[in-house]
Amino acid sequence: MAPVVLGLAGCGLLGGKGTEQQAKAGDNWTNPGGDAGKTRNSTLEDITPANVSRLGVAWMAELHTNRGLEGTPVVADGVLYASGVAGRVYAYDAATGKELWTFEPNVDMQVNRTVCCDQVNRGVAMADGKIFVSALDAVMYALDAKTGKIVWQVDTKEVKDRGINSTGAPEVAGDVVVIGNGGAEYDVRGYVSAYDIRTGALKWRFHTVPRDPKLGAQDHPDLEAAVKTWDPNSRWDISGGGTPWDALNYDPETGLLLVGTGNGGPYPRSIRSPKGGDNLYLSSIVALDPKTGRVKWHYQETPGDEWDFPATAPMILTHMQVDGQDRGVVLHAPKNGFLYVLDRKTGQLLRANALVRMNWANGVDMKTGRPNLTPQFSDLGTGPKIIFPGTPGARNWFPPSYDPKTGLYIASILDMGNLIFITPEPKDYRRKALNTGSALIFTNALAETMPTLPPPVAAAVKALPHYKDAIANPAKAEIRAIDPLTGKTVWAVPTAGWQDRGGVMTTASGLTFHGSLNGQLLVRDSRNGTLLKTIETGTPIIAAPMTYKVKGVQYVAVMAAWGGGGFPYVPRYSAAYNRENAGRLLVFRLDGKAALPPPPARPALEIAPPPPPQAPGVTQATIGMGRGLFYSNCAICHSNQHRSITPDLRRMSAPTHQIFNEIVMKGLYLPKGMPRWDDLFSQAQADAIHAFLIDEQARTRADEQAKVKAGVAIDAPRAAIMSNF
Template sequence: MIARISIAFAAALALAACGEDVPEVDTSIYGAGENWDNPGGDWAESHFSRLEGINADNVAELGLAWEYDLGSARVQEATPVVIDGVMFTSGVLGKVYALNAATGEELWTFTPEMDMQIARSICCDWANRGIAVSQGKVIVGAADGMLYALNAESGAVEWSVDTIIDHGRGYTSTGAPELAGNLVVIGNAGAEYDTRGYVTAYHVDDGEEAWRFFTIPHDPAEGAQEHAELDAALETWSEETRWDIGGGGTVWDAITYDPTFDQVIIGTGNGGPYPQAIRSPGGGDNLYLNSLVALDRESGEMNWYLQETPQDNWDLTATQPMLLADMEVDGEQRPVIMHTPKNGFFFVIDRETGKALAANPIVRTNWADGWDLEAGRPNMTLETSDYTNGPQIVFPGSPGARNWYPAAYDPTRNSYFAHVLDMGNLLWLPGPVDNVERQEKFLNAGAAILFTPDLEAAVPTLPPPVREAVENHPQWQWVKDQPFKSELRAIDPMTGETKWAVESLGWQDRHGALATKSGLVFHGNLAGQLFARDSDTGEELWRIDTGSSIMAAPMTYSVDGVQYVAVATGWGGGGWGFVPGYAAAYHKGNRNRLLVFRLGGGEVPIPDDLPALQPADEPPAQYEDATPEMIAMGSGLFTANCSICHSNQPRAPLPDLRRMNSGVHGAFQQIVLEGLLVPNGMPRWDDRLNEDQVKAIHAFLIDSQQSLRARELELQRRGLPLDTQSLTILSNY
C-alpha cells in the first residue's frame, strides 16, 4: 500500500507543478472528502467533512489506528493535512512531519534552524498552526519568520525567504501560510511587542515576493506611505501617535483565500501598546486594527474592510479563523464569511461588499452594547470600558470570546460549532502615559490586566484606588454572579442563538472542532478526552481517554476506503505557563502525540502519572549583601523578564525556579548572561540585564525557594498533597 500511495501522490505533485497558472476551485462542493487539503479542510476552511463512514451507529467502535510521538512537550495547535494518503503536519517552532496516513510510518521530518533568542519575543508558547501544500511543495512558516518550501517527497528545502522586515523588532511567525492560487500569503505575530503589522504574498514556484500590504501606517515624518490605503488609515491615527513603538495590527492567524472573488481576506490584530492613550493619544478608530481586510489576490490592493473593534483598548483582535459559505440572507443566497473574533460578536459578512449582514453578541459585552448594521460600526460604551482615567472591568476579556481554536460549520444543519468563553478583564494603567519608553523586541502591552476568574479573590490585595473602582463598577456584579462561562456551542449564524451547549472543564479548557455530514461533532479537552457528539443535540455518543491534553481541532480523511479521525495533543498557547489541575498535562506531563483513530482500532496507551511532588530542595545561603530592597527589585525584574515563561507553578511546562538544585544555583549567572543552556532553548539575557540585576533576581528566587520549602514541609507534615490548592489553604491559616 505504501508504494501505491507514493505513486499516486507523486502523480498529483507532478500535475500540480506543471506551471504557475492559477488553479480553479470548485466552490459548488462544500466540505472535505477523502483528502483534507489545508488546515481548514476545504476551500471554505469549514472544518466540515462530507465523509459518512463514521456515523452515529458505529462511532462507538472507534479505537486507535496509530500514534506518532511529536518529540515535544510544548503546545500543539496545528490541524494535519492529508493528500492522497500522505499526512503533513507541523509542530513547535515550525517543525514539519510527513507520515504515511494509513500507518503512521515516518517518511521525513524537517526542523528549521534558528537563533533561540527569538523565544523571548513569543508571547504565547512555541505554537505553529499548520502548513500549506502546493506545486509539490510543503510550505511552513518558522517562528523566526523564515518561510520554507520543502519538497513534498523528500523534505528537502526548495526555497526559503525571510518574511521579517526588521529584525530589530519583536516579530515572530506562528500562523499557517495560506494558498491563494499561485501565491502563498503569510503574516506575523508580535503586536504586544514593538511591531507594525503586514502580510506578504510570495510566488509558490520560486518564493519571489508578489506584494506586501501593511495593516497600519508608518510615521508620516518618514515619507510617503507604502500604498494608498494607508493614506486613508492615517487620518484615523492621532498626530501624537507613538509610531516608534510600532502600533501592532499583526496578522498572526486568520488569512483566508476567497476563490469566488479572487481575494485574500486577512484578520488583523490588536493595537500596541494596548491603551490608546499611549498608542494614539486623542483617539481615532486606528485603521486597520482589529479588522477584516479583503485584498485582491493578484495586486494586493484593498477591495474592502470592516473594522470589528474600533479604538482598540482591550486586545480584541480580529485574527480568529474565518469560515466561508453561501447562505440564505433575507431570502437570497449570498456568499458570506462567518467570523467570531475576540470582541464577543458573531459576524456574518458579505464577501463581495464587506458589509456586515448580521452581528449578534454571543457573550456578555460592555465595550459595546450592540452593532449598527446600517452604520457598519458598534455602539460603543466607553464610559464603562475606557480605562484611561481609571480602572475598568471589560467584557469580553483579552483571551477573547473566541480565539485561535477553529470552529466548524455544517451547511446541512446551518450550525456553527465552536468553543466560546464568556469572561472579562480588569484593566488599568499602571503608570503615567507620557514618555513611555519603548522596550525593544520586548513586551510593550502598557496595561495591567487581571482576569475575572481570579478577580474576587484578588480584590483585597489590590491598591485602594483600584479596589474601590472595582467594587463600584457596573460590571462588578457580573463578576460576582458568574466570573466566567466556558462551553462548546452549536450556534445559528444569523441570529447568534445557541442551539445546544456543553460545559467545558474551566476557562482554560479551549478546543477546536470538527463536524461531519454524518451528524457528528468531534472535539477534545484538557483532561485528555476525545469526544464525538450528536450534531443536532450535543449528546455524547463516544469518548476515549488519551492521557494527553487536547486543544487542536480534529480532522478526518480516508485511505483505501477506510475513514480515520486524527488529532494532535499538547497543552499550551496563551497562559501556557499555568497548567490547570484538571489538565492531563498537569498529572501526566505534556508529551505531544498525534493520535489517529479508525473503526475497530485498539486502545490508546496512557502515559504514566508524573512522580509526586517533593518539597523543594534547600536553597543555598542568601547573599550576604541581600536586602529587602534588593529582593523586591529582583521580584520586579523577574516578573518583567522571566515570568512569561517561568510561571513558577507546580507542573509548569518550564522549570519552576523555586525548585532549582545546587548545580543550577551555582551556574545561575552563566545560564542567564552567558547562554549556558541555549541548546536547551533558554536564551541569554546579557543585552537586557547586567550582573547586579541577575544577582537581584537570584536573591529573589533563593528567598522564594526558602519560603516554598517551608510551606511544603508543613504540607507534608499534615499529610496534604503538594499542589496549588493545598498551598492556598495553608496560606489562609
C-alpha cells in the same frame, strides 16, 4: 538538522498552482481548514452516529515534545502532513502511519523572548508539489512534498531588531503563498507578505498599521487613508501592533485574500494614539487583491482597540440564505464577543450578534457597522476597568466548524472577563520586550489577587460596576452550537474550565469531534450535542481534528499536547494534570485496534529545595524591584505553577542558582529555548530578579513544609497574576 528522507507516493493534488483549494473536504483534507472556505466540515459519512462506538486507534506517532500542538494535519493522495513545535513538519503514510520524512527547521531560539503563547504552529499549506511552513523565527520554507528537502526558504522578517515571530499557517492564493507575523504585544508593526510559490521571490507586502508620517509618504498607497485615523504623535517607536498571526483565507469564489489583523500595541489608546482615532487597520478583516496587495474592502470589528481584541480568530467562508437571498458570507467570531456575518464580496455587515457578556460595547449599529461603545469602558486612561469579554477572548485561535446541513456554527466559547489597568512605570520603548502598558488579571483569579493590589487600585476596582458580577460569576466555557443569523444557542455543553478550549470538526454524517484538556477525544451528535463516544488519550487535545479517506477507509486524526492558550501549565482540574505532556499525532478508524499507551506519570512533587542565601546588600527594595521585573518579563512563560511545561523557578537546584546569571544574561540555555536578556536587563536588574526568586523559593519551601505537617497536598493551587500582559 537535515530532513530524514524515506520516500513518498505520488502527489496528484500537489501538481498545479493552488490546486489544494478544493470546494469540499472529502477523501482529501487539503488545508488546515479542510476546504476552500475552511468550514472544517467533511463530506465523509462512513463514520456515523450508529457506528461511532466502534471508533478505535488506527495508528499513532510520538512527536517527542512536551510543548503545545495546535496544528491540523492535511492529507493528499494518501499522505498525511503535520506541523509541530516551532515549524517541524512530518510526512506519514496516511493509512499505516509509516514515517516518510521529517523536517526540522534551524530556528533561532532567541525568538522565544517575543512569542506570547508557546512554540506552537498551526499548520502547513501545499501546492505546486511543495509543502509550505513558517517556522517560529519567521523563516518560511518550501519543501519538496516527496522528499522533505528544502526547495527554497525566505526570512519573512522585514527588520531584524523587532520581536517578529510566526505561528500561523501559510495560505496559497493563486501564484503566491502568503504569511503574516506575530508580536503585537511586543514592538512589532503587523504585515502580510506574499511570495512566488515557485521561487520564493517577494511579490508584495501589506502593512496593517501605517508608519510615522514624519518619514514621508506611506510605504503602501492604501495606508494613506489609514494614517489619518491615528494621532500624528502616536507611539510609532513601539510600532502599533496589528499583527495578522492567523486567519488568512483565500476565497477562490471572489478572488480575494481575507486577512484578520491583530490588536493594538500598547493596549491603551491613550498611550498608543493619545488623541484617539479608529487606528486602521487594527482588529479588522481586510480584503486584499492577492496579485497586487491592494485593499478591496475592510471591516473594522473593534475600532480603536484597547482591550486586546484582535480579529485573528479563524474565519469561515460559506453560503447562507440571508433575508431571502443566497449570499456568499464570512462567519467570524473574534475575541470581542460578537459573531459577525459579512458579505464576502463587499464586506457589508449582515449580522452582528453578542455571544457572551460584554460591557465594552452594547451592540453594533447595523447602518454604520460600528460598535456602540459604552463610555465608562471605552478609555483605559480614566482608571482600572473590568472588561467583558477578557483578553483570552470569547473566541480565539481555536478553529470552529460550520455544518451546512444543520446551519450551525459550532465552536468553543468562553464567557470570562478581566481587570485591566495602566501600570504606573514610565512607558519607555523596550526593544524586543512586552510593551503592553497594562496589567491584566482574569476574573477567575480576581478574588484571590485583590489583596495583592496596591490599596488605591484595589479600592477603585471594588467600586467598578461589574466587580460583584466578576467575583460571583468569573468564567464559563462551553462547546456551543449557534445559529449565525440570530446568535441564539441551539445546544451547549460545558467544558472543564476556562482553559479547556479546543478546535472542532464536523462531518456530513452528523458528527461533531473535539478534544478536551482532560485528555480525551469526544464525539457528539451535531444536532443536539449528545455525547456518543469518548476515547481516552491521556494527553490534552486543543487542536482541531480532521478526517480523510484512504482505500475506502475513513480516518480521523488529531494532534495532542497542551500549550498555547493557557500556556505554560496544565491546570489542576485537568485529568491529565499528573501525566507528562506527551506530544502525539493520533489517528482513529472504525474497529481500530492499535494500543494507545498512557503518557508517563509525572514524578511525585517534592518540597522545594532550600535556596541559597541572599547576596550581600539585598534588601526588600531589591526583592520588590525583582518582583516587578519578573512579572513584567518572565511570568508569561515561567508562571511558577506546579506541573508547568517550563521550569518552576521556585524549585531551582543549587547548581542552577550558581549559573543563573549565565542562563539569563549570557544565553547558556539558548539551545533549550531560553533566550538571553543582557540587551534589556542591567546586571543589577538580573541580580534583583534572582533575589526575588530566592525569596520566593524560601517562602514556597516554608509553605510546603507547613502543608506536609498539616497533611495538606503541597500542590494545592495558588493565584496567578498576569502583570504587564
